Amino acid sequence: MSRDTSLFTGRPSELVGRQVAGYRIEQEIGRGGMAVVYRARDLRLERTVALKLLAPELARNDTFRRRFTHESRAAAAIDHPHIVPVFEAGETDGILYIAMRYVAGSDLRHLLDREGPLPPATALRVAAQVASALDAAHDHGLVHRDVKPGNILVSRGTDSDHPEHVYLTDFGLTKKSLSLTGFTTVGQFVGTLDYVAPEQISGRPVDARCDVYGFACVVHETLTGHPPFRRDDDMALLWAHQYDDPPPLTRTRPDLPEQVDAVFAKALAKSPEDRYPSCLAFVTALRNATTGRAAGGYAPTHVDLHVPDPADDRPKPPPRWAAPVFGGGV
Ligand SMILES: Nc1ncnc2c1ncn2[C@@H]1O[C@H](COP(=O)(O)OP(=O)(O)O)[C@@H](O)[C@H]1O
């Protein structure tokens, strides 16, 4: 085994206890198609981190290396409560690595596998947090490209009003972004096709709206337990993303109002121009649809409900309880 691959291909237990670039590896916490993630100890700062070691073949790919450097810097520059902070990104022994905040909890993939579809209120809370992270990234000119449940980490929230705190991770770290179709040169697909936007498949330029599409697929899954398109093989699935209408979500969740279907139809539009302009716009529309509010509306506040007496034209101070009451929008 050559020296430059030993870090990655070794059995997980072989790396436990070893030091990699200033981090002592404690335990494997997850494995994707192109990386292994460990809980590790940052020996300089004496703190626990998540250390991601990327597959050695990625370090040998110049396009990926450039993107890795660029996107790691860009992601590290975003200081957002729902984006996993990146502490360091570098290379050691031919392996690209990223040290980031260790998020105790579960990723959304495991959560859905364990618990099935989430109650609408929970799904909306999770969605709003992911949406704010994606929109912040888009404001920084960053497109995620791989929005999927495995890249959404769910940890314990701060209080009963915020029962979970959700983080988005892995910006641009997808092999899919290396090739337009998501297939490697040998024709083998890497990763899941469940959340891939039509323009990613056809090789058109992608922007923030490709994340709106992927995100809508994820939210669909949190509400129904499955992504909008399910097909027997990859080619059929690629075709469905490009040409088939998504089945109405209320077919699986008849308890939700029918307006929800229109919201998903728009978020999953084949053409990016026809989608919501931002992820939060989608979540707001979804929230309004699930609660049966008028499109674009928000929960009426005490201020809205304060109907003045038309006969009384004296100027009035706002009622004392009005001050801390804000709109109920997302
Ligand atoms: N910062 C982190 N803190 C805790 N666990 C993490 C962190 N980053 C990733 N993980 C875990 O490691 C798993 C594997 O990550 P990854 O290699 O990116 O694969 P994928 O995203 O395909 O699931 C994730 O699904 C998640 O459970």
Ligand SMILES: [Mg+2]
């Ligand atoms: Mg990931």
